[in-house]
Amino acid sequence: MEFEKELKPESELKPLPDPDKLGFGIHFTDHMFIMDYQEGKGWHSPRIVPYQNFSLDPASVVFHYGQAIFEGLKAYKGKDGRIRLFRPRENTKRLNRSAWRMCIPQMDEELVLKAIKEIVKVDSRWVPDQHGTSLYIRPFIIATEAFLGVRPSKEYIFSIILSPVGAYYAEGFNPVKIFVTEKYVRAAKGGVGEAKTAGNYAASLMASEEAKELGFTQVLWLDAAERKYIEEVGTMNIFFLLDDTLVTPALSGSILPGITRDSVIHLAKDWGIKVEERPISINEVMEKAESGQLKECFGSGTAAVISPVGSLYYKGKSYMVNGGKTGELAQRLFDEITGIQYGEKEDKYGWIEFVE
Ligand SMILES: *Cc1c(COP(=O)(O)O)cnc(C)c1O
Numbered sequence: 001m002e003f004e005k006e007l008k009p010e011s012e013l014k015p016l017p018d019p020d021k022l023g024f025g026i027h028f029t030d031h032m033f034i035m036d037y038q039e040g041k042g043w044h045s046p047r048i049v050p051y052q053n054f055s056l057d058p059a060s061v062v063f064h065y066g067q068a069i070f071e072g073l074k075a076y077k078g079k080d081g082r083i084r085l086f087r088p089r090e091n092t093k094r095l096n097r098s099a100w101r102m103c104i105p106q107m108d109e110e111l112v113l114k115a116i117k118e119i120v121k122v123d124s125r126w127v128p129d130q131h132g133t134s135l136y137i138r139p140f141i142i143a144t145e146a147f148l149g150v151r152p153s154k155e156y157i158f159s160i161i162l163s164p165v166g167a168y169y170a171e172g173f174n175p176v177k178i179f180v181t182e183k184y185v186r187a188a189k190g191g192v193g194e195a196k197t198a199g200n201y202a203a204s205l206m207a208s209e210e211a212k213e214l215g216f217t218q219v220l221w222l223d224a225a226e227r228k229y230i231e232e233v234g235t236m237n238i239f240f241l242l243d244d245t246l247v248t249p250a251l252s253g254s255i256l257p258g259i260t261r262d263s264v265i266h267l268a269k270d271w272g273i274k275v276e277e278r279p280i281s282i283n284e285v286m287e288k289a290e291s292g293q294l295k296e297c298f299g300s301g302t303a304a305v306i307s308p309v310g311s312l313y314y315k316g317k318s319y320m321v322n323g324g325k326t327g328e329l330a331q332r333l334f335d336e337i338t339g340i341q342y343g344e345k346e347d348k349y350g351w352i353e354f355v356e
Pocket of ligand 1: 072196232234235236237256257258259260261300301302303
C-alpha cells in the first residue's frame with residue numbers, strides 16, 4: 001500500500017529546537033501519519049500530512065469511554081549518520097495486543113512498521129544527533145465514532161506523531177527515591193494492565209502526585225488483590241539483583257510487557273547471569289535489603305532505558321539500595337542497550353532496523 005503524501009513546502013518548515021533544551025514530549029515535528037477505520041471499509045487512506053489538529057465530534061467515543069491505545073519507541077542517530085529503530089516489530093505486535101484487549105480492530109503490522117519508517121524518513125532532519133538524544137515516536141489509536149452508547153466504536157483514527165527528546169541522563173545517572181504505595185493500585189488481574197491504554201495512565205496520576213508531594217520520584221506498585229507482590233515502578237518494569245540472581249515479576253496479566261524488560265532478560269541470560277521471572281513480594285525485597293542481599297534495583301523502559309533505584313520507602317521505613325548509587329549491572333545494561341541503539345556496539349541479536 002502506498003501512502004499519500006502532502007508535504008510542507010521548504011519555506012514553511014519549523015525551525016529546529018535547541019538540541020540542548022529538548023526536554024521530553026514538548027516539541028513536535030513538521031508532519032504526522034494518519035489512517036482511518038470505518039466498519040465495513042476497514043483501515044484505509046494511509047497518508048502523511050503536515051502536523052495538524054484533529055477535528056472530532058464532541059460525542060466521539062474516545063472522549064467519554066477512553067477507547068484509546070498507544071505505543072512508544074525511538075529513532076536514534078548514530079555517529080555514522082544512520083537512523084536506527086530498536087526492535088520496532090515488538091511495538092507493532094504489542095499495538096495489536098493492546099488493540100485486541102480494547103476491542104479496537106487489528107492492524108497490518110507490516111503497514112504500521114512501514115508507516116513508522118516513512119514518517120521518520122520524512123521528518124529525518126528532526127532526529128537529533130547528540131548521544132542520548134533521540135526522536136520519540138508515538139503511534140496511537142483513538143475511537144472517533146460519534147455515539148454515546150457503551151460498545152466498541154465503529155470508527156477510529158490511527159496516527160503517528162514525532163517528538164525530538166533530550167538525553168534522559170544529561171547529568172549522569174541519578175538513582176531515584178521510590179515510594180511503595182499500599183493505598184493505590186495500577187491494575188488488577190483481568191483488567192487492562194497488560195494493554196498500553198490511555199486510562200491506565202490517568203489512573204496512576206494520583207499515586208505519583210502524592211508520592212512527589214512527599215519528596216519521592218515515583219511509586220512502586222503492588223498487586224491489587226493482596227498488596228503483597230511487586231508489579232511495576234511508575235511506568236516502568238522493575239528488576240532486583242538478589243545476590244547473583246536477577247529477579248523480575250513474571251508477566252501475570254496486570255503487568256505491561258516491556259520491550260526493554262525483554263531486552264534486559266535476554267542480555268543478562270547471555271552474560272551468564274541467572275534470571276528469574278517469578279512473583280516477588282515486597283517483604284522478600286525488604287528482608288533482602290536488611291540482610292544485604294539486595295544488591296541492585298532498577299526500572300526499565302524506552303524513555304530512560306535503565307533507571308537505577310537508590311532507595312525504597314515502605315511502611316514508614318526507608319531502605320537504601322547499593323548505598324544509593326548506580327549498580328554495576330544497571331550500568332552495564334544501560335551501556336550495552338544504548339550502545340546497540342546508537343550503532344556503537346554490535347547488534348548480535350538483530351534488534352536494529354534502519355530508516356533509509
Ligand atoms: C510502556 C511501559 C513500560 C515499558 O515498556 P517498554 O517497551 O520497555 O518501553 C512499562 N510499564 C508501563 C506501564 C508502560 O506503559
